[in-house]
Amino acid sequence: xxxxxxxxxxxxxxxxxxxxxxxxxxxxxxxxxxxxxxxxxxxxxxxxxxxxxxxxxxxxxxxxxxxxxxxxxxxxxxxxxxxxxxxxxxxxxxxxxxxxxxxxxxxxxxxxxxxxxxxxxxxxxxxxxxxxxxxxxxxxxxxxxxxxxxxxxxxxxxxxxxxxxxxxxxxxxxxxxxxxxxxxxxxxxxxxxxxxxxxxxxxxxxxxxxxxxxxxxxxxxxxxxxxxxxxxxxxxxxxxxxxxxxxxxxxxxxxxxxxxxxxxxxxxxxxxxxxxxxxxxxxxxxxxxxxxxxxxxxxxx
Amino acid sequence: xxxxxxxxxxxxxxxxxxxxxxxxxxxxxxxxxxxxxxxxxxxxxxxxxxxxxxxxxxxxxxxxxxxxxxxxxxxxxxxxxxxxxxxxxxxxxxxxxxxxxxxxxxxxxxxxxxxxxxxxxxxxxxxxxxxxxxxxxxxxxxxxxxxxxxxxxxxxxxxxxxxxxxxxxxxxxxxxxxxxxxxxxxxxxxxxxxxxxxxxxxxxxxxxxxxxxxxxxxxxxxxxxxxxxxxxxxxxxxxxxxxxxxxxxxxxxxxxxxxxxxxxxxxxxxxxxxxxxxxxxxxxxxxxxxxxxxxxxxxxxxxxxxxxxxxxxxxxxxxxxxxxxxxxxxxxxxxxxxxxx
Amino acid sequence: xxxxxxxxxxxxxxxxxxxxxxxxxxxxxxxxxxxxxxxxxxxxxxxxxxxxxxxxxxxxxxxxxxxxxxxxxxxxxxxxxxxxxxxxxxxxxxxxxxxxxxxxxxxxxxxxxxxxxxxxxxxxxxxxxxxxxxxxxxxxxxxxxxxxxxxxxxxxxxxxxxxxxxxxxxxxxxxxxxxxxxxxxxxxxxxxxxxxxxxxxxxxxxxxxxx
Numbered sequence: 001x002x003x004x005x006x007x008x009x010x011x012x013x014x015x016x017x018x019x020x021x022x023x024x025x026x027x028x029x030x031x032x033x034x035x036x037x038x039x040x041x042x043x044x045x046x047x048x049x050x051x052x053x054x055x056x057x058x059x060x061x062x063x064x065x066x067x068x069x070x071x072x073x074x075x076x077x078x079x080x081x082x083x084x085x086x087x088x089x090x091x092x093x094x095x096x097x098x099x100x101x102x103x104x105x106x107x108x109x110x111x112x113x114x115x116x117x118x119x120x121x122x123x124x125x126x127x128x129x130x131x132x133x134x135x136x137x138x139x140x141x142x143x144x145x146x147x148x149x150x151x152x153x154x155x156x157x158x159x160x161x162x163x164x165x166x167x168x169x170x171x172x173x174x175x176x177x178x179x180x181x182x183x184x185x186x187x188x189x190x191x192x193x194x195x196x197x198x199x200x201x202x203x204x205x206x207x208x209x210x211x212x213x214x215x216x217x218x219x220x221x222x223x224x225x226x227x228x229x230x231x232x233x234x235x236x237x238x239x240x241x242x243x244x245x246x247x248x249x250x251x252x253x254x255x256x257x258x259x260x261x262x263x264x265x266x267x268x269x270x271x272x273x274x275x276x277x278x279x280x281x282x283x284x285x286x287x288x289x290x291x292x293x294x295x296x297x298x299x300x301x
Numbered sequence: 302x303x304x305x306x307x308x309x310x311x312x313x314x315x316x317x318x319x320x321x322x323x324x325x326x327x328x329x330x331x332x333x334x335x336x337x338x339x340x341x342x343x344x345x346x347x348x349x350x351x352x353x354x355x356x357x358x359x360x361x362x363x364x365x366x367x368x369x370x371x372x373x374x375x376x377x378x379x380x381x382x383x384x385x386x387x388x389x390x391x392x393x394x395x396x397x398x399x400x401x402x403x404x405x406x407x408x409x410x411x412x413x414x415x416x417x418x419x420x421x422x423x424x425x426x427x428x429x430x431x432x433x434x435x436x437x438x439x440x441x442x443x444x445x446x447x448x449x450x451x452x453x454x455x456x457x458x459x460x461x462x463x464x465x466x467x468x469x470x471x472x473x474x475x476x477x478x479x480x481x482x483x484x485x486x487x488x489x490x491x492x493x494x495x496x497x498x499x500x501x502x503x504x505x506x507x508x509x510x511x512x513x514x515x516x517x518x519x520x521x522x523x524x525x526x527x528x529x530x531x532x533x534x535x536x537x538x539x540x541x542x543x544x545x546x547x548x549x550x551x552x553x554x555x556x557x558x559x560x561x562x563x564x565x566x567x568x569x570x571x572x573x574x575x576x577x578x579x580x581x582x583x584x585x586x587x588x589x590x591x592x593x594x595x596x597x598x599x600x601x602x603x604x605x606x607x608x609x610x611x612x613x614x615x616x617x618x619x620x621x622x623x624x625x626x627x628x629x630x631x632x633x634x635x636x637x638x639x640x641x642x
Numbered sequence: 643x644x645x646x647x648x649x650x651x652x653x654x655x656x657x658x659x660x661x662x663x664x665x666x667x668x669x670x671x672x673x674x675x676x677x678x679x680x681x682x683x684x685x686x687x688x689x690x691x692x693x694x695x696x697x698x699x700x701x702x703x704x705x706x707x708x709x710x711x712x713x714x715x716x717x718x719x720x721x722x723x724x725x726x727x728x729x730x731x732x733x734x735x736x737x738x739x740x741x742x743x744x745x746x747x748x749x750x751x752x753x754x755x756x757x758x759x760x761x762x763x764x765x766x767x768x769x770x771x772x773x774x775x776x777x778x779x780x781x782x783x784x785x786x787x788x789x790x791x792x793x794x795x796x797x798x799x800x801x802x803x804x805x806x807x808x809x810x811x812x813x814x815x816x817x818x819x820x821x822x823x824x825x826x827x828x829x830x831x832x833x834x835x836x837x838x839x840x841x842x843x844x845x846x847x848x849x850x851x852x853x
Contacts, residue, residue, distance in 0.1 A: 018734025022727035029791035033765035049363040101664045108661030111652045138671035167504045239758020249504025256760035265359040266638045276761045367771040
């Protein structure tokens with residue numbers, strides 16, 4: 001008993017020892033900077049950039065409230081709230097769009113013969129080898145006034161003037177769904193790949209309809225993959241700033257652009273740091289909700 | 302794994318070798334630097350030039366002020382030079398190392414924002430006006446009402462460049478104020494008019510040349526040179542000089558105090574003051590430069606271009622933007638941030 | 643024995659059509675850009691015959707420059723460092739039963755996955771501008787470090803997945819034959835682990851290039 005205990009302890013020590021380089025790197029270059037962000041959020045802003053090392057609640061105050069430039073009246077910062085709301089809404093929409101496209105795609109790949117499966121999977125990952133900016137420019141060519149969609153619709157005589165898609169929330173949604181689709185397909189594929197298709201046979205044997213099989217058999221079993229896909233798409237969408245910047249035209253901001261603004265033209269680093277902290281909290285909360293949701297039905301997972 | 306590491310080391314080695322030969326890091330506005338001019342400079346000197354873009358004076362200032370940006374040269378607008386100097390971000394130029402400094406045109410030799418050209422040399426100068434696609438709107442383009450209260454044809458089709466001082470001052474001129482005013486009545490009018498106009502704008506974006514050419518923007522608050530480039534691609538584009546007043550600007554090349562490639566930077570500064578090379582810069586970005594004799598080398602179409610040669614009737618409406626006091630800067634930044642979000 | 647059915651149980655109605663649509667949607671924009679970008683005009687959407695000029699101009703943009711030598715160097719180093727650290731961590735956290743603090747290690751390792759892009763960017767901007775000003779060092783070192791840390795979870799996940807699926811019998815046999823732990827690792831574990839390590843390194847490399 002005692003020996004086993006000691007063995008257990010040395011296992012733990014070895015585990016920690018082997019993980020040390022990774023942990024050191026992560027604590028120094030990933031966690032450390034995050035703590036500094038939190039610290040900056042309670043300092044006073046510098047003239048053009050940076051901070052003064054004086055404690056101040058102004059950064060946090062301005063997350064929620066705004067003070068009128070001229071009459072100094074304080075009111076709830078509804079512009080900030082609408083930016084947050086738009087970001088959450090667009091991120092949820094992006095997640096759903098990628099899921100609706102991604103599930104059939106992952107299913108299709110997983111049901112190909114083994115020798116061509118790798119090829120299809122590879123096709124999904126290739127766009128990842130292209131720079132994010134280039135992919136966003138590619139989407140721009142599709143949605144702009146003289147892009148393929150408008151040109152095709154006009155040639156077909158369906159519309160007489162181009163539809164303004166560029167610089168709208170729709171453009172941002174299309175762009176993000178395009179950029180993040182592979183992140184949905186990969187975990188779904190991993191889940192479906194391990195799927196035991198005899199279960200479907202069983203479902204049909206019990207006279208279930210196809211829809212019932214999908215809802216009652218397939219979806220519950222691949223749920224971990226669905227949750228992984230949701231997280232992998234939702235979190236990057238919420239923090240995206242390149243795609244919304246280019247496709248939203250600097251007017252339809254998401255949180256990412258709003259934060260970026262504070263570190264550039266807004267010249268208010270503490271506010272930017274406070275907004276970053278809020279975003280991080282939203283992500284943490286949604287993580288907890290997802291985890292709860294996944295462990296409730298699947299106590300062993 | 303071993304070959305992998307060797308390949309990496311070799312790659313790193315070759316980069317450092319390139320650095321040793323001469324390297325220069327230029328931080329400049331996007332789409333503003335003639336690639337042919339850079340190629341010629343590299344060919345003559347063996348110095349490799351890396352260019353990073355910015356889209357506004359504030360962005361550049363913020364990045365430089367944050368420290369250790371790694372850049373050697375920056376190209377701020379006139380009204381920002383004193384700010385850089387005050388923050389101790391620029392090195393004083395040693396004119397002995399710039400023989401071509403005498404080539405600077407007489408009117409740009411001694412300027413209020415940089416007495417005696419102690420910190421900067423001219424890059425390009427021009428005006429901020431309004432570009433309009435006449436196939437969409439054929440009314441008078443020479444008014445700032447076009448973006449403060451867009452006519453129906455331009456609603457949802459006009460872009461605003463994200464440069465705080467240009468946009469705010471144009472609106473201030475429209476309201477009858479002077480650049481850098483701290484008159485709260487005027488500023489409140491400006492804020493209220495801009496906020497009311499904002500929903501009628503399509504975007505507040507950079508990269509206007511391409512989008513005006515292609516028709517993605519029917520109009521835009523824009524710089525004269527960029528508008529000329531758009532007009533060359535798309536003859537429907539005209540440039541309006543707002544009669545209520547419009548800003549003039551000069552962007553100047555300055556050496557950063559923490560520059561690491563100082564000798565290379567001096568070579569570059571001297572190089573661009575050569576009339577022939579200055580003309581290459583102007584020929585690309587389509588703005589006037591401040592170098593005497595460069596017009597001889599300028600493309601023919603620039604000598605008569607309506608965007609470059611200001612019509613007499615509008616010349617008086619152009620104003621150089623001075624450097625505002627910090628209290629004005631704070632007010633303007635607050636209005637601007639409210640507008641951007 | 644399964645009953646004969648009029649359809650393949652593995653197909654679901656509409657799924658193949660949507661899948662094909664997804665592939666078209668993924669590739670159509672990139673192909674469009676390639677076609678459009680080969681034109682000589684200043685503006686991307688006006689046809690002017692094929693030319694490589696647009697790509698040359700693009701090289702003057704910071705964005706595209708980032709995809710060149712500098713990013714390659716960073717990505718190479720970051721993938722080597724992160725894969726090494728991730729392999730060690732994976733060996734430390736799998737196949738040795740549960741131990742105290744394992745969850746803490748998981749959380750720290752996966753942290754970069756949970757932090758939105760913009761927050762990472764902001765955090766690094768603040769952190770490195772402070773450190774740079776304090777130390778005066780402006781080289782690539784910081785970026786390599788930051789990228790290495792950021793890439794660890796991407797390298798870690800496939801390596802761990804591979805390790806979890808691996809049989810321990812070979813290693814036990816080697817140990818029984820008096821191989822030292824290092825020999826066992828070098829000649830048994832590592833070769834078996836290689837597909838995972840390569841996948842991890844590739845993923846880390848791509849992620850580093852992307853950021």
